[in-house]
Amino acid sequence: MKRILIFSGTTEGRQLADILDASGICADVCVATGYGHEVMTEGQYRNIYTGRLTEEEMKEFMQKGDYAAIVDATHPYAVVVSSNIRQASAQAGLPYYRLRRTLQSAGDDSDVIYVKSQQECVRALEQTSGNILLTTGSKELHCYCENETLRERLFVRVLPGTESIEICHKNGILGRQIIAMQGPFSEEMNLALLHQYQIRYMVTKESGASGGFSEKISAAKKAGVSVFVIENPEAENGEQKENLEEILQEIERLTGKHIRRKQMQVSLVGIGMGNTKLITEEAAERIKGADLLFGAKRLLDAVPAQWNVAAERLPYYLAKDILPCLDDAGEKSGKAIFHAVILFSGDTGFYSGAEKMMQALQGRENTEVSVCPGISSVSYLAARSGNSWQDAKIVSLHGTDQMERLIKKAGMREKVFVITSGVSDVREIGKRLIECGLKETTVTVGYALSYPAEQIKTLSPEECMQLTDEGLYTCLIQNQRISGEKKNSDPKFLTHGLPDDAFCRDKVPMTKEEVREAAICKMHLTPDAVVYDIGSGTGSIAVEMARLSDNLTVYAIERKQEAVALIEKNCTKYGLANVKVICGEAPGALTGLPVPTHAFIGGSNGSLKEILTDLYRKNPRMRVVVTAITLETVGAVSSILNEFPVEQEEIIQMSVSRAKKAGRYHLMQAENPVFILSFYFAGGTES
Structure with missing residues (x-):
């Protein structure tokens, strides 16, 4: 596919290059200086070339490349350069388009004086007194420095590139007279500079919105400063003119590709804890290139003002406040690509509001969202x-x-x-x-x-x-x-299964190891379960369940004081803060406890029906496991369950035999058989 050749160095040129890159259209961009290259970031579909070219060199460059068209997006005051591009395009037989800057009026104020040239401006300033803020760049600086008296009155605002600074020094401008900053600047920033340097006269070009023209004029009016405006030298009649939309239409026609017009690029940026030394280079680049900055006041204050003097800063961090501002800014902005940055403390992926913001921004038309991580605390x-x-x-x-x-x-x-x-x-x-x-x-x-x-x-x-x-x-x-x-201990196993001798038990009854493990399996526990262990005894069931997940909470309910002491002792032994020991008899001891998701009943002291009734009232969809050693208890449980809606009901009997050594032989010795009953309550949601 043929490429587009852009001669840039202006905001308009950068915008065009960004739009083409976002639309998958290949372009080569020529800029005159290293600083122009620095602010024109590399793209997936564009190459950047740095250096000043003569007309002949431009023609050779055009002839070597497979170009569909040439776009001249140089500065409106670079008349000679534009003429060379136009002539070279004609000689190379390529379509030439001039991307013009939309001009703004300074009004009819008597303190705004229009002049035709730099030389005319110099002659006018020689008839004045007081400090002068020169905002016309470094290229024509020599015009103002030939008169020593005039030179001493100058404060020059130039781009922060090596070439600009060297030109200042070459023309005898001292360090205290140089303001090296990247614009455009807000009215507040302009006003601050006018006051700081006690400026009486400002000199500016008719630079339009992208050059911050109106902000200069409004600041000067507020400060009572007179402004000399050097008129745009491009002819108003008889010359081809195109705005951005017209050029985009021509490129669509030439390339056959659809171009996405206005775009909103939103960056969610983590800035660490506040120290700018810990902000990543990528995050700093996003902030410095933003048209709009959002974030809590503390975060906005952490970003140095000099990083981006032009961006508006809004102390919002919730989507409901930010989204309307984005819509409004996108409508009002004359830019084809509008950059917004939303600041977050720490890292965007670590307990951050960035996730919700990402969800709120998803699906918005012509909006691209990217995330820039930070350093978490x-x-x-x-x-x-x-x-x-x-x-x-x-x-x-x-x-x-x-x-x-x-x-x-x-x-x-x-x-x-x-x-x-x-x-x-x-x-x-x-x-x-x-x-x-x-x-x-x-x-x-x-x-x-x-x-x-x-x-x-x-x-x-x-x-x-x-x-x-x-x-x-x-x-x-x-x-x-x-x-x-x-x-010093054994490795942690993936399953429960502590041996019986791992617990302090004295004479308190304890569910045996194999039965304990089978019963816990029947509990169908979840990581954040809330479990009642009723008739907890030594707490062996409670301890084994609690060890499975530190998000799980077990309430060990036991009526005997000596058993309560053993439960606490076993919990301390295993460092379990997620077991809460309740001394009392169920169901009365259950009052005031959080709603359970599971219950294990190892002893009921004859109150099984009352306990089940209370559990059903608390959560009619919970899981329950009951152990019993007598047929009478099993019969009683089965009878009681007929009074409740249950599902997945299961009754098993476990018989475990252990080998005992008898001399050189092993004899199997049977433990008492145990019944394990498990079920879910199948009631509806409580009203």
Whole structure:
């Protein structure tokens, strides 16, 4: 497919190149300077060539390439360059299109003086006094520097490229007179510069919207500054003129490809914790190229103003506030491609609002969404404290009550990273760790990470309770007991199956190992189940279930005080914060407990019907498993179940025999047979 050759160096040229690239149309872009190359990013379908060309060199370039057309998108004041491009195109026999800039009126204000040329402007300024802000670039700077008195009054705003700075120095402009910045600039930025340098006169070209012309004029009016406007030298009559839409139509005709017109490019950008040193280069590039910046005020403040003085900054971070602004900006903008950046703290994929924002932006017409990741506070704290985090659990306390889940994980995991909402969360963590018998844990507390006030301390739970400084905290809880067990204990198995002698039992009855494992299998547990273990005994069933998932919660209900003490002892032995021991007799002891998803009934003390009635009232769709050792109990359960709607009902009998050594022989010794009854309640949803 034939290519399009664009001579650029302007905002309009960059916009055209971006549109063609997004539409899959190949283009070669010629820019005069290295800075022009720097701001014209590489694309999938375009190549960029840097350097000034003579008319003859332009013709040779055109003849070597397989081009469908030439587009002249150079600056409106680059009259000689445009003439050379036009002549070279004619000699190469290629269609030539001039992409013109739409001009803006400065009004009829008496403080706006139009002049035909730079020389006329110099003569007019020589009749004035006071500081001058020159915004016409570096190319014609020499015109203003020949008069030493005039040169000393100048403050020149030029592009921040090496070539521009060298021209300033060559013409005797001192460092204090140079303002090297990339425009266009907002009215506020222009106004600040006019005040900062006590400007009396501003010189500008008739540069149009993309050159920030109206913002210069409005700022000058507010500051009481007179403006000299150098008129656009391009002839108004007798010369071919095209706007962007007309040129796009011609390129469609020549290439046979449909071109996507206005586009909204939205970048979801993670900026880490706030220190600009931790913002990735990719994120910085997106921010610097944005037309509109969104984010919480704290995040907007973290982005240096000089990174992008032209972009409007809006302190919004919710989709309901951002989407209307995007629609409005897209309509008002004269740009073919509009860039918006939405800032997020930390990393976009880590407890971030970026996911919801992505969902809200999906399906929007002519909108492209990309994600730029950042550095999370967890990875930062891990690095600063010398820890890894690939083997840790991570909990966020933002917005929801996750404290219970956090304490469960802290009791069962060697490392848990915590994203907190402030110092009150850290104090509560210390308090809850102590209450759950986890005094041996240490808490590495990261305060104001990446900021000058950063502090990283390793504290005990008691010391956490004494913290007072408000601010942002990320913590690492390390359970030294779990760490020691990993070094000195057997490997963790993928299934439940602790031997009977792994439990403290004294004289309290305990469900035997094989029956225990079969009964737990019949429970059909889910990772976040809420389980009642009624008649818990030694807590062996509760302990084995709780060890399966730290998101699972078991309520061990037991009426005998000595058994309650054993359950607590066994839970402490295995560091289980997700077992809650309830001393009392069911069903009364069930009052006030969270709604269960599962129940295991190992003992009912004659209150089985009442217990089942209460369970059915709490959750008419729950899973229940009952164990029994007598036929009478099995008969009673079967009779009671006739009064409830149940499904997937199953009754099995287990007989287990164990080998006992008798001298050189092994004799099988039978355990008492046990019945396991399992079912789901099949009722409807409670009203």
